[in-house]
Amino acid sequence: MLPSREMGAKSLKPPRLILHNFLTSEECKELEFIHKSSSTVGYRPNVFSTTLSHLIATNSSPFLIPFVPIREKLKEKVENFFGCEYELCIEFTGLISWCRGACIGWHSDDNRPYLKQRHFTAVCYLNSYGKDFKGGLFHFQDGEPTTLVPMAGDVAIYTADSCNIHAVDEIIEGERLTLTLWFSRDSAHDEDAKLISLLSKTMLHCSINMPEVKPPMLASINMYWFSLDLASHQQLGFDICLARMHVLGFDVCSCQAEGLLSDSTEILMEPLQLVRGKELFKQDFVNILHALQVFSLLQMLNNIDQYSVGSQM
């Protein structure tokens, strides 16, 4: 990590606010479930993300609901703390998880010309250092507090400019999960307007072409393909939906092709059944994302064993 930069006005309190237990553990768990069943490969290596537009685009808009009160509560906090005269808009909302090897060096969140509309940041920690992951401590370059130890429910709120240069240590083990929001004073960057337009397009399309509720649909396969070796050009790696199903103890079995599937990503977009040990679950799922969402939800409810187990294989 680079040495700390000298700051002119060290006596000034840095524009930041750290709150403990801002989210309940139920809220954290609910968002974790959404992320584990819907995330795509993120914008940087070893990072997964779940954006609200992705939820809409994959027929998963019911998952927007838990975000609504949390976004409002955060916006109000940010507006009050920074004494914003006019209402802020939310520029971006996303669940972001970092796996082993991910880190970020010193930066401010508005440090690119196309990010200048970002005025304030809120990072909510959804899981905990030491319990769910190792590494991943957050540091401010100047001012107090210097280091944040991510704990589920806590939130860090700060200005996105150079008053709050920060960095995150490399993740050593596990998966570190946050809900990250950026706020803007510029209503041209209002995420809600874009989401409403996306929602109305998909709903219009649904009501004309498919009146019944449709299960989650997969986006393009490369959004789920996680490569461990960056140099491998996708030769080594795995589909993250399939990997998460494995963590839940399931294998996937094609409704069309014979036998178990390994990681043939195109087949994962087709109807499939699930196998756990010698048990075959008789439900057909439209694709792996649908299966993952159903089973993650049941796992969250501790209910998997009551889910109509079909014939023994």
Ligand SMILES: O=C(O)CCC(=O)C(=O)O
């Ligand atoms: O996850 C964090 O603690 C902060 C991440 C960060 O700095 C960023 O995404 O810009």
Ligand SMILES: [Fe+2]
């Ligand atoms: Fe940042």
